[in-house]
Amino acid sequence: MDTIKTLNKWANAHTYIPLDLLRVALGVFLFIKGINFMANTEMLMQLFEPIQNMAGGMIVVHYVAPAHFIGGLLIAFGLLTRWAIIAQFPILIGAIAINFAGEMNSNNLILALITLFVCAFFxxxxxxxxxxxxYFKMQQ
Structure with missing residues (x-):
């Protein structure tokens, strides 16, 4: 817990508007991906073809869209950011792994890697x- 408090103090002392805009952009990107996955579940099922026969495959499909949707909102507003990002890590690692297990799509791989690194930073x-x-911390 002390490590998180130390990181928060350092981050608040070194806060810059471009970093906040990057956080908001990451949240909006994940939110849009969540909407895209909800609207086009057939595409999501195609992405998961390499792991379709594994146990829990359907659970994963039902986890990805809501996690991106809700996590994107939380990250964009800066509410429970670390928890929302922790929820994104399994999805992003899975997105990278699917590129190696199935058909390689370099655009998706690069996008997943960049998103993973930005999430790791935040x-x-x-x-x-x-x-x-x-804001809520200052209201106490």
Missing amino acids: LLYGSGKHSADY
Whole structure:
């Protein structure tokens, strides 16, 4: 817990608007991907063809869209950012693994890698000073 408090103090002292805009852009991107997966479940099922016969395959399909949808909203507003990003990690690692298990799509692989690295950064950095977390903390 002390590590998180130390990281939050450092992040709030070094908060810059471009980093907050990057966090919002990441949240909006994940939100749009969640809507895209909800609207086009056939495409999502095609992506999961390599792991279709594995146990829990249907659970994974039902986890991806809501996790992107809700996690994207939370990340964009800066509310429970670290928890929302932790929920994204299995999806992003799975997106990278699916590219190697199934048909290689370099665009999807690069997009998943960039998203994973940005999520890893915000896992350490936190939500920053211009976020709902910071606002609620200051209201106490």
